[in-house]
Amino acid sequence: MRSSNAATSERIGVLIADSNRMQVELLSNSLRRRPEFQISTCQLNAVSILESVARKPPQVAILSLSSSANPAELVTTLRAFHLAYRDIPKVLLLDVWDRELVVSAFRSGARGIFTINDANLRLLCKCLVRVAAGQVWMNTEQLNCLLDLISEVPSLRVLNSGGRPLLTPREEQVVALVAEGLANREIARELNLSEHTIKKYLFRIFEKLGISTRVELVLYAVNNGEARQAEWLVSGGHVLPGSINGHG
Numbered sequence: 001m002r003s004s005n006a007a008t009s010e011r012i013g014v015l016i017a018d019s020n021r022m023q024v025e026l027l028s029n030s031l032r033r034r035p036e037f038q039i040s041t042c043q044l045n046a047v048s049i050l051e052s053v054a055r056k057p058p059q060v061a062i063l064s065l066s067s068s069a070n071p072a073e074l075v076t077t078l079r080a081f082h083l084a085y086r087d088i089p090k091v092l093l094l095d096v097w098d099r100e101l102v103v104s105a106f107r108s109g110a111r112g113i114f115t116i117n118d119a120n121l122r123l124l125c126k127c128l129v130r131v132a133a134g135q136v137w138m139n140t141e142q143l144n145c146l147l148d149l150i151s152e153v154p155s156l157r158v159l160n161s162g163g164r165p166l167l168t169p170r171e172e173q174v175v176a177l178v179a180e181g182l183a184n185r186e187i188a189r190e191l192n193l194s195e196h197t198i199k200k201y202l203f204r205i206f207e208k209l210g211i212s213t214r215v216e217l218v219l220y221a222v223n224n225g226e227a228r229q230a231e232w233l234v235s236g237g238h239v240l241p242g243s244i245n246g247h248g
Helices: 004-009 020-033 044-057 071-084 099-107 119-133 140-150 170-179 183-192 195-208 214-224
Strands: 012-018 037-043 060-064 090-094 112-115 150-158 225-229
Touching: 004 090, 012 020, 012 044, 012 119, 020 037, 020 044, 020 060, 020 090, 020 119, 020 214, 037 044, 044 060, 044 071, 044 195, 060 140, 071 090, 071 099, 090 119, 099 140, 170 183, 195 214
Parallel strands: 012 037, 012 060, 060 090, 090 112
Antiparallel strands: 150 225
8 A cells, every 4th residue: 555645745736826715715625625636725916826836836726716806917916926937837716707818817827717607626626637737728618719819810900080991901911911920922822812912012001001111011010900810711722711700
């Protein structure tokens, strides 16, 4: 038989950070009944989390957002935690979520999102084991939020004094691909146009925006661009307009 010390050393250290004392006690007491976990707790703020991790680094951390807490503050705390300890996987425990919170959380270092209302303790334990092992945990809707983000491309919405767009949809596509780092030949292939036509588009874009170089255009796009879903998909050299506007 294995010694109790060996068994203890194999347990997964879990840090629970929560702004609600009653909630953190309920959660920690539930997880302490599971032999695979070793639980520690702290307040849901960057100072408390960093102090707790410095004393005893966990294998995985839970940041639990109570219904009265501010999601923006949670993301800020998550980001500070991640910058200090990138190697510790982090799970957000939420009552409810939205697209903005999901995207911000994963951008700020989260490796998992668990919604309390949709599951039970057994599934939460599975989530913690998987995330501690280096996997990512999210439901299908949350995954779709991230996939939608990947399918978005930079576009340039420039309006004149009358509120009308200065660039045509095709010109916006050209700007988006320039901002992605594609050369004229590659842009022509993506849009199934000639390289000469792309040069003409760029000339008109430069004239409309009052710029003169490709570098200026990229900087303009970065500073003034607005993300939107891709409106074309290349298949065998042909453009399929609107191919990424929905599922199925």
